[in-house]
Amino acid sequence: MGVKLFTLDVHGGTQEKDVFRIFERAEQAITNGADKVFVFLDEINTCAHMGLMCEVICHRTIYGRRLNDNIHVLAALNPYRRRPDRGNTPGLVYQLHGATTTPDPMSSLVYRVHPIPFTLRDFIFDFGSLTPDKEKLYIQSMVNSKLEGSEFARKFIADLIHVSQQYVRKVEQDPSATSLRDVRRCLNLIQWFQEKVVKQSGAKSKVSPLACATVLGLAFVYYYRLGNTKERDDYWLELGEGNRMLDWRARQLKDEGFESLKPVGAFVKLLETIQKSFCENVDVEEGIAKSSFDGKSFRGDYLYLESNSNLCCW
Numbered sequence: 001m002g003v004k005l006f007t008l009d010v011h012g013g014t015q016e017k018d019v020f021r022i023f024e025r026a027e028q029a030i031t032n033g034a035d036k037v038f039v040f041l042d043e044i045n046t047c048a049h050m051g052l053m054c055e056v057i058c059h060r061t062i063y064g065r066r067l068n069d070n071i072h073v074l075a076a077l078n079p080y081r082r083r084p085d086r087g088n089t090p091g092l093v094y095q096l097h098g099a100t101t102t103p104d105p106m107s108s109l110v111y112r113v114h115p116i117p118f119t120l121r122d123f124i125f126d127f128g129s130l131t132p133d134k135e136k137l138y139i140q141s142m143v144n145s146k147l148e149g150s151e152f153a154r155k156f157i158a159d160l161i162h163v164s165q166q167y168v169r170k171v172e173q174d175p176s177a178t179s180l181r182d183v184r185r186c187l188n189l190i191q192w193f194q195e196k197v198v199k200q201s202g203a204k205s206k207v208s209p210l211a212c213a214t215v216l217g218l219a220f221v222y223y224y225r226l227g228n229t230k231e232r233d234d235y236w237l238e239l240g241e242g243n244r245m246l247d248w249r250a251r252q253l254k255d256e257g258f259e260s261l262k263p264v265g266a267f268v269k270l271l272e273t274i275q276k277s278f279c280e281n282v283d284v285e286e287g288i289a290k291s292s293f294d295g296k297s298f299r300g301d302y303l304y305l306e307s308n309s310n311l312c313c314w
Helices: 015-033 049-057 132-148 151-172 180-201 209-223 231-239 254-255 268-282
Strands: 004-009 038-042 071-075 304-307 310-313
Touching: 004 015, 015 038, 015 049, 015 071, 038 049, 049 071, 132 151, 132 180, 151 180, 151 209, 151 231, 151 254, 180 209, 209 231, 209 268
Parallel strands: 004 038, 038 071
Antiparallel strands: 304 310
């Protein structure tokens, strides 16, 4: 659009001075000749300064001083709703607590956010969420721009991620349990594992480096977050041949190094192989024991190895 954009990523540690500074920068851009400036305040209700946010957005003032008419304010926030698994009705519900013995009211929320002022609610627009088909298009586009490989490999990886997104939502009973942020995180990990770990691990496998890195990326973003063994086992089954959304019968699987992942248990076996290779390259001081690699020891557990005062966690 050819306009200046200033973004403030709001979080629990954001202070009033941070909000003030972003508008100072916007004012300076106007002074330097910009005709129009946009200020985007992201996740505004994650900080404790909702009064200031409300003043800026609703009244277009900051500490009572009028904003320049050429400054346009955009904002996004997360819904204030309780976790569905706690049996509470989602909605804008908040009860003040003052006593230190009172449990943290945010502990039962989907997002750790503060209640929205009534004045600001009139400006809220719920844009909903992507349909599964639309999300799949976004995922495919993100995979194509992030990863190298054949068209088939990139499509297959996109399908694996898409199925993973849907599975986690089903398990956690929350449509917002996963988003495109998880997709981006998974792709970053796949790229990193392929460049830094798989090529250096020395693990011998019929699985291609890209397929191996994909399994590791899926594990760190989706598998390890699941709450119990059954959910984790079902996750790999969800990615298996029984899912009609995944083309496990394609002849290109062998050429791309994904075919070895077809048998039940292949995903977990590959993870354990990489874990073992990783641990064999860590100097373990006397008195520190490694967990056994019996096929079950790493399911849902964390392996801690202390070396040279640095804590490595898998």
